[in-house]
Amino acid sequence: EDQVTQSPEALRLQEGESSSLNCSYTVSGLRGLFWYRQDPGKGPEFLFTLYSAGEEKEKERLKATLTKKESFLHITAPKPEDSATYLCAVSMNSGGYQKVTFGTGTKLQVIP
Amino acid sequence: NAGVTQTPKFRILKIGQSMTLQCTQDMNHNYMYWYRQDPGMGLKLIYYSVGAGITDKGEVPNGYNVSRSTTEDFPLRLELAAPSQTSVYFCASSYLGHMNTEAFFGQGTRLTVV
Known part of the structure; x- marks a missing residue:
């Protein structure tokens, strides 16, 4: 099961x-992994897309990395304005x- | 640039009532989505559309209907509201399909069915 x-x-x-957030996944046919930030009472806001293992992306104090089983969102020297809920989403091939x-x-x- | 606009922001419905959640985007995106977000659960896809006149079911479509008569608008219809439909609803749009690229979300509609 995905x-x-x-x-x-x-x-x-x-x-x-500094710290790291983890997103682990068990899916077949990964097409991409997304990180979103969601503030209270708001819709998710796009941060990053990662497509293949070994890929990394950075934006200000945030850095996202991807392996074959998980992704990390590293937060370096966070500030109070980084407070939010961070969502990951996985796009996958499923049942055709x-x-x-x-x-x-x-x-x-x-x-x- | 407004992005994705949802109305209303809050609504209380009685069991059995119906309502339409409105969603409009001004980015000329072909792909649009409706999600619901419940406490402790990930976002669940209700319906999606790949262009005007084309819609399809997501994971949790029961109790909902959609239409897509224009590129800009993607309303979600609730018929015979039930307490299980109490949730926060998000509309989203993207340039490429099934979120191959970033999706833009609206501010959400918080719906309570009593």
């Missing part, structure tokens, strides 16, 4: 304390068609 699991469910960091499965998210709180 599964996308994010960990931890919640993470509390001090400002400047393509589908996207979202993880349940990691809620990040950065304390000043």
Whole structure:
């Protein structure tokens, strides 16, 4: 069964304390892995797409990496404005068609 | 540039009532989607459309209907609302299909069925 699991469910960091969020997946036929940020009461906002193992992408304090089984979202020296829920989504081939499965998210709180 | 606009933002329905959630995008995207988000669950695809006049079911279509008469609009219809449809609904659009590229989401509609 195709599964996308994010960990931890919640993470509390001090400002400047770097850490990583994990998105592990068991799917066949990976087409792409997406990271989104979601602020309370808002829709998800696109961050990155990764297509193949070994690929990395960076944006400000965020860096996303991909292996054959998981993706990491590394947050370097986070600031309070990085507080949000981070979602990963996996696009895959399933039963002859393509589908996207979202993880349940990691809620990040950065304390000043 | 408005992106994806959803209305209303909040709504309370009584069991058995019907309503339409509106979604409009101004990016000329062919692909549009409706998702629901429940606490502790990932976003679930309800319906999607690959262009005007073409729609298809997602993972959780029961109790919902959609239409796509124009590129810009993709309304979601709830017939005979049930408590299980209490959720936050998001409309999204993308340039390429099935989220091969980034998707743009609306602000969401928080629906409560009582």
